[in-house]
Amino acid sequence: MSDEEREIMVQHAAYWQPLVETGQMVIFGPVLDSTGSYGLGVVETDDEDELRDFAAGGPVVISGTGSIDVGTMPTGFVRPRSVA
Numbered sequence: 895m896s897d898e899e900r901e902i903m904v905q906h907a908a909y910w911q912p913l914v915e916t917g918q919m920v921i922f923g924p925v926l927d928s929t930g931s932y933g934l935g936v937v938e939t940d941d942e943d944e945l946r947d948f949a950a951g952g953p954v955v956i957s958g959t960g961s962i963d964v965g966t967m968p969t970g971f972v973r974p975r976s977v978a
Contacts, residue, residue, distance in 0.1 A: 903954070936967070942964065
């Protein structure tokens with residue numbers, strides 16, 4: 895990753911931070927695999943179009959560093975929170 899790309903990723907994380915702070919972002923972060931790396935974010939929203947518009951305005955997309963795909967997960971399962 896170049897210094898320029900690293901700075902864009904810092905901006906990218908900051909751009910999505912409000913969704914983390916409001917609790918809409920369920921999980922967000924990098925994923926490493928044998929072909930390289932990418933990011934994953936799971937966002938809870940009632941307005942998919944609004945989320946798509948938000949994603950399209952992010953630093954990664956605007957700079958051309960990467961792209962963002964938005965999909966719909968109609969249902970899912972979350973493990974229960976462990977109690978220590």
